[in-house]
Amino acid sequence: LTERDFIEELKKGRREAYSRLLELLGDKIYSACAGLLQDREDAEDVSQEVFAEVFRSVGNFRGDSSLETWIRRIAVTKSLELIRNRQRAKRFGKIISLFGKEDLVGNMNPGTFQHPGVSLENRELSAVLFSAIRQLPANQRTAFTLHKLEGLSYNEIAEAMQVSVSSVESLMFRAKSRLRQLLGRYYEENIR
Amino acid sequence: MVMNAKEEWIDRVMASLDGAGKAEWEKAGKEMVLDRILQGSGAAKSLLPSYLVKAAAVILLLAGLNALTMAFYGKNQTEAQESSVATDNDSFTYLNTYNL
Numbered sequence: 001l002t003e004r005d006f007i008e009e010l011k012k013g014r015r016e017a018y019s020r021l022l023e024l025l026g027d028k029i030y031s032a033c034a035g036l037l038q039d040r041e042d043a044e045d046v047s048q049e050v051f052a053e054v055f056r057s058v059g060n061f062r063g064d065s066s067l068e069t070w071i072r073r074i075a076v077t078k079s080l081e082l083i084r085n086r087q088r089a090k091r092f093g094k095i096i097s098l099f100g101k102e103d104l105v106g107n108m109n110p111g112t113f114q115h116p117g118v119s120l121e122n123r124e125l126s127a128v129l130f131s132a133i134r135q136l137p138a139n140q141r142t143a144f145t146l147h148k149l150e151g152l153s154y155n156e157i158a159e160a161m162q163v164s165v166s167s168v169e170s171l172m173f174r175a176k177s178r179l180r181q182l183l184g185r186y187y188e189e190n191i192r
Numbered sequence: 193m194v195m196n197a198k199e200e201w202i203d204r205v206m207a208s209l210d211g212a213g214k215a216e217w218e219k220a221g222k223e224m225v226l227d228r229i230l231q232g233s234g235a236a237k238s239l240l241p242s243y244l245v246k247a248a249a250v251i252l253l254l255a256g257l258n259a260l261t262m263a264f265y266g267k268n269q270t271e272a273q274e275s276s277v278a279t280d281n282d283s284f285t286y287l288n289t290y291n292l
Contacts, residue, residue: 013230015226015230018226018229018230019226022225022226023222026217026222027214027215027216027217028214030216030217030221031214031215031216031217034215040215043215044217047221047225048221048224048225048228051225051229052225052228052229055229055230115209115215116213116215116216117212117213117214117215118208118209118212118213119211122208122209122212125204125205125208126205126208126209126212128205128208129205129206129208129209148209148210149209150214176206179206180202180206183201183202183205183206184198184202187201187202188198191201192198
């Protein structure tokens, strides 16, 4: 079965085709969402949304990119949307608390996120890194996570984020600099 | 020395995600999404999209309302026309009486 035939099966709404799609890409998409969102429930919800969107929009898929790239792009867009909404809500919560009102939004990410793919010996350090990643702007966070955690090349990240490769390079450079700055501050306050 | 320890620690943290595996989506989650997206879909649905069903329902509703309106007001209108004819006849009768 070629990719084109497979896409035709998806367009016809065949259950077997969707079952196969989930088998092939379900874990990849879920893993990317889990890394980006740092929350298993959010990752579950967004992954479901991604495949629902695939079902709704596969009829318009022209095949300019591979099916995997197209689905990853949907996943990144939806994850970015959620991250930005959360960051906006957090900022709003801070403004509310400035006026002496209760922080309505509260802490968006209580506790430390443990990515299931991280080895036991790296859990402690990766928890610190994840907490620093949360402080990054959404697009830097996305580029860094897709590269570090999902092992995507700059080209693949550019396709997923719909930006140029040079933009990805710039995002990665800024993300790394900012992370080193944040980790340095954390070291001064907690480790030293 | 302190700077080296700090930089070394930062490097270790930055490398802590190297070689990390993929998070796996539970099978139940995949089943759920499969049921959710394919709920009620199938050959019948692909032949008759939901917007067509909705459009047909609206047309039927409008046709039904039209039929009801016709049945109700159509009857009244007939009566009105009949009484109008009767009035007209009366007038003519009046004119005829006086041979005008």
